[in-house]
Amino acid sequence: MRIETCYFCSQPCYPSKGITFVRNDARVFRFCRSKCHKNFKMKRNPRKLAWTKSFRKAHGKEMVVDSTLAFQARRNVPVRYNRDLVASTLKAMQRVSEIRNRRERAFYKDRMSGNKQRQLEADRKLVAENQHLLPPEERTEAQEMIREKLEKMDVEVEDEDVEEEPKIKVKVPKAKRKQRLIVGQGAEDMDVDA
Structure with a gap:
C-alpha cells in the first residue's frame, strides 16, 4: 500500500480517497479532496494559497533544507523481504520522525522568538x-x-x-466653489454651502 501526496496541497492521499486525474500526455495528478481538484482546474497557483505546503515552505514557515526530509524520497525499486531489514527500517523510521519533530519544534521556536518583544513594543506605542x-x-x-x-x-x-499633550489639528470645511455654465458667455462662479 503506497500513500501518495496530493499534487496541489502536498497532503497524504490515502488509498480509495480523493481523485486521480490522468492527462492526455499520461501525466498523473492525485488530489486528496475536491477542494484541491477544483483549485487545480481553476489554474490556481498553490504557492499563493496560504493553506498549502508549498506556500508554507516558500514563505519560510516550514523547514525546507533538512537531512531528515531526504528519507521521504520515493523508491520504485522493490526490495526482497528480509525480517531483519524490516525491523531495522521500522526503528530507523521512528528515530527519523523523532529527530524531525525536534527540529521542527526548534525551527518554530526560533521563528516565533521575537514576537513577544515586537508585541510589547507595539503595545507601548x-x-x-x-x-x-x-x-x-x-x-x-x-x-x-x-x-x-x-x-x-x-x-x-x-x-x-513630558506633560504636554499632543495637539490635535481640526479641519474646518471650506465653502465649495462651483462653476455654472452660461450659454454663450462661459463659466460663472457661485458659492455652495457644504
Whole structure:
C-alpha cells in the first residue's frame, strides 16, 4: 500500500480517497479532496494559497533544507523481504520522525522568538499615542514610566515636554466653489454651502 501526496496541497492521499486525474500526455495528478481538484482546474497557483505546503515552505514557515526530509524520497525499486531489514527500517523510521519533530519544534521556536518583544513594543506605542484615552491616574503612571526609561538612558527631560499633550489639528470645511455654465458667455462662479 503506497500513500501518495496530493499534487496541489502536498497532503497524504490515502488509498480509495480523493481523485486521480490522468492527462492526455499520461501525466498523473492525485488530489486528496475536491477542494484541491477544483483549485487545480481553476489554474490556481498553490504557492499563493496560504493553506498549502508549498506556500508554507516558500514563505519560510516550514523547514525546507533538512537531512531528515531526504528519507521521504520515493523508491520504485522493490526490495526482497528480509525480517531483519524490516525491523531495522521500522526503528530507523521512528528515530527519523523523532529527530524531525525536534527540529521542527526548534525551527518554530526560533521563528516565533521575537514576537513577544515586537508585541510589547507595539503595545507601548499604542499607549503612548492614545494617552488621552487613559484615566487620569493611569496617565500619570504612564508618564512616570516614560520619565524613568529616559533617565536610565541618561537623557535629560524637561517636565514641560513630558506633560504636554499632543495637539490635535481640526479641519474646518471650506465653502465649495462651483462653476455654472452660461450659454454663450462661459463659466460663472457661485458659492455652495457644504
